[in-house]
Amino acid sequence: MKNQALVSSALAAALSLGVVAHAQAQDKAAKEKCYGIAKAGQNDCASSDGAHSCAGQAKVDKAPTEWKYVAKGTCEKEGGSTKAPAKK
16 A cells, blocks of 8 residues: 555656646747846846856846847837847
């Protein structure tokens, strides 16, 4: 009986991880990178010009090289661009 409970728990955990991973993939597919709208300290990842490599390191509001994920189709409405600025 104890072994059956352990197996059931392990199976439930594995299935829930699959559901979470699927939900995260769907969420990411419904979003796009939007350059030029992130506020200082609120960017989602590395800058496009290589100035830094982590989220939360934007120094100024709305830098064209900083980006955030937004719902697909809303970037330009928010004043941003889905294309990274050209590298210098």
